[in-house]
């Protein structure tokens with residue numbers, strides 16, 4: 001599904017400012033060709049050597065330009081991205097350091113295309129600029145705010161449930177997407193508490209299960225809450241989790257309640273993060289780009305060591321595997337509740353978890369980063385472990401036209417593979 005949305009390259013859909021003037025380029029070429037023909041007739045016997053020289057020159061220019069220009073095919077694009085940052089290694093050398101993904105039951109995909117996402121992006125930038133909480137450290141940055149807004153606006157739910165509100169930025173994002181929909185927000189500390197110290201957002205049409213009314217998502221009697229809010233079709237509900245709880249636990253709770261549309265904000269990569277994530281669960285050997293080796297003298301170990309120097313969140317083999325050589329989750333642990341509760345699990349259990357997840361997934365869609373690192377100047381996540389960005393490296397004119405240059409660099413640093421899931425009972 002991801003492949004359908006994300007392998008659709010975009011250059012033909014949006015013209016960039018700063019693109020070269022093709023017409024003048026053609027005119028220059030015609031003049032050059034005419035002059036070259038005249039010279040050829042003058043030098044007679046030398047022309048076969050000149051032709052050979054020109055051919056060699058063209059081959060050398062073409063192979064060089066593939067290293068520095070973003071082109072459409074998957075392999076060359078990754079190559080150019082790595083060359084850009086001076087990192088050796090073709091995409092094919094990456095093996096298990098590719099981009100893992102979760103298989104869905106029937107291979108279904110999302111309805112939206114990359115064109116829809118780019119149009120949404122254009123619309124969202126000015127909305128984001130009006131956000132009440134300008135510095136949302138520990139909360140969502142630009143990429144995920146866009147993703148949540150886009151998904152909510154596309155699905156048009158009657159009711160949105162948010163678990164983990166902090167100062168209320170994500171509540172504000174949901175409200176921008178759906179001005180009239182009901183929101184239920186479950187969060188231990190009421191966002192109004194933050195108002196005393198600085199910017200926060202409290203929504204007038206949101207019901208807060210916060211402070212003394214806080215109740216964990218897994219303990220809510222959802223049947224009676226849905227009745228109270230007049231929801232008869234759970235397909236019309238979107239659940240957003242940004243509460244740093246074990247995502248397998250949350251998935252099971254949501255399934256039990258009958259919810260179908262879920263978004264997880266922090267879908268952490270294997271070896272990182274403070275809770276067990278869908279990405280970690282599905283990072284298995286049988287998935288292209290998935291699985292890991294703890295062997296110190298391996299390509300993976302060498303590539304990880306190199307990439308850790310460039311990207312803050314990249315982890316080396318030592319960090320990934322630890323002393324027990326258990327790489328799944330974080331060092332073989334199924335983390336929960338902001339890293340406060342960690343359960344060691346065997347690889348067999350981890351593998352079973354992936355089979356369970358696959359049995360309930362109708363759709364798995366990771367939000368791509370909005371733009372490549374040479375544009376956003378983000379330094380945290382390794383671009384080799386994420387989907388192709390919506391605005392690819394090298395497309396500065398387009399990045400600028402979208403208004404993204406107006407935003408501070410720090411808002412692009414929080415990307416952690418936000419994921420949208422559509423789920424249903426196993427066997428359905």
Ligand SMILES: C[S@@+](CC[C@H](N)C(=O)[O-])C[C@H]1O[C@@H](n2cnc3c(N)ncnc32)[C@H](O)[C@@H]1O
Nearest residue numbers: 138139140163164165166169170186187242243
């Ligand atoms: C990363 S912050 C959320 C950021 C917010 N969504 C935003 O974008 O600004 C995580 C929040 O989860 C809250 N939290 C902690 N345990 C929780 C639980 N069991 N259920 C819901 N929220 C929880 C924390 O108090 C905190 O406000």
